[in-house]
Amino acid sequence: MLKRVPAVVTILLTVVFCAVFYYFNNEVCFSHRKIANVAQSTRIFKEENKKYAFFIGVKKCGTTALKTFIGLHSEIHPIYPDPHACDTPFEPFNKRLMEALTKKKYVFVADNRCMLNNEAFERYQRPSKIIVLLCDPVRRAFSDFKHFMKKGYLPPNSSFTNVVQDALNFLKNTSKDAKMWENYMKNIRQVAPFEYSIVSTGIYVMFMQEFYDRYDQQDILILSGEELRNDPGSSLEKLQTFLDVKQAITNEMFFKNRQTGFYCIRLQQYPEVCKLPRKTNESTLSADKESINNLKKFYKKYNKQLFNLTRREFKWL
Numbered sequence: 001m002l003k004r005v006p007a008v009v010t011i012l013l014t015v016v017f018c019a020v021f022y023y024f025n026n027e028v029c030f031s032h033r034k035i036a037n038v039a040q041s042t043r044i045f046k047e048e049n050k051k052y053a054f055f056i057g058v059k060k061c062g063t064t065a066l067k068t069f070i071g072l073h074s075e076i077h078p079i080y081p082d083p084h085a086c087d088t089p090f091e092p093f094n095k096r097l098m099e100a101l102t103k104k105k106y107v108f109v110a111d112n113r114c115m116l117n118n119e120a121f122e123r124y125q126r127p128s129k130i131i132v133l134l135c136d137p138v139r140r141a142f143s144d145f146k147h148f149m150k151k152g153y154l155p156p157n158s159s160f161t162n163v164v165q166d167a168l169n170f171l172k173n174t175s176k177d178a179k180m181w182e183n184y185m186k187n188i189r190q191v192a193p194f195e196y197s198i199v200s201t202g203i204y205v206m207f208m209q210e211f212y213d214r215y216d217q218q219d220i221l222i223l224s225g226e227e228l229r230n231d232p233g234s235s236l237e238k239l240q241t242f243l244d245v246k247q248a249i250t251n252e253m254f255f256k257n258r259q260t261g262f263y264c265i266r267l268q269q270y271p272e273v274c275k276l277p278r279k280t281n282e283s284t285l286s287a288d289k290e291s292i293n294n295l296k297k298f299y300k301k302y303n304k305q306l307f308n309l310t311r312r313e314f315k316w317l
């Protein structure tokens with residue numbers, strides 16, 4: 001038995017050595033590399049006067065349209081495809097950001113999942129500006145439902161009525177307990193069936209409060225999805241003023257596509273090309289009046305809180 005002691009000690013020492021080696025190579029070395037990269041990006045931002053803006057959505061409020069329009073600006077480089085900055089580890093996103101910064105003065109990062117995970121971009125170089133696009137949460141919910149159906153995230157026989165009813169029951173119950181509510185809002189994907197986010201994403205105040213706590217109010221621009229849809233020239237003017245770039249995308253460049261009913265942009269080099277995806281045919285899906293009214297009632301309280309927080313009224317109620 002005693003003869004085996006040195007062997008056991010050797011094994012133990014080996015395990016400890018490997019654990020320490022692994023820790024230093026992965027954790028410590030990784031975080032040193034990360035600090036070095038953040039330092040490098042800080043230098044680029046300061047010395048070369050580069051900036052980046054983070055566009056956090058909201059999903060189904062017109063994020064694709066806004067990104068397409070501003071992406072045509074000569075001083076702005078949008079990162080395509082969306083980098084999923086708030087879902088991916090630090091390194092890949094930071095690398096893409098650094099590459100993008102060498103191209104133009106301003107980098108535009110869009111990721112509407114950050115709305116649900118607002119702590120995530122604290123990991124990166126702090127964005128100079130944050131852009132939020134909000135829209136009527138009831139219309140947004142129906143648009144999101146259609147999106148879930150199109151992608152096959154819900155069984156084919158699902159109805160808006162049932163999804164809304166289940167989500168509202170869950171949300172109303174959960175909101176009775178402050179801790180459970182906070183937990184749900186922080187872990188929307190894990191805590192309940194993901195389709196409940198069709199309704200909960202519209203509780204904008206829950207997400208916006210976090211941004212207002214972390215960022216200077218003057219660095220946050222809130223745009224309206226309704227304005228973007230009906231008068232994109234005005235939204236783009238506000239955005240370019242906020243980003244402090246020249247007014248290159250102007251009202252005269254927009255035209256309504258007769259087929260889709262949506263605005264597109266007319267460029268000198270492509271006179272009649274619409275830059276946006278075509279509207280898909282989802283006319284078989286409908287939203288019943290009762291669900292619409294229930295959603296309106298549910299959002300009323302949260303919309304008021306949002307208007308107080310942002311000191312801005314939207315005509316959604």
Ligand SMILES: Nc1ncnc2c1ncn2[C@@H]1O[C@H](COP(=O)(O)OS(=O)(=O)O)[C@@H](OP(=O)(O)O)[C@H]1O
Nearest residue numbers: 058059060061062063064065143228229262263276
């Ligand atoms: N110019 C223009 N062209 C096309 N679509 C426009 C435009 N302006 C606003 N919208 C509205 O954008 C809605 C889709 O929103 P998103 O792009 O945020 O959706 S997504 O999150 O990328 O899936 C889309 O909603 P649905 O019509 O329900 O699909 C439109 O209402």
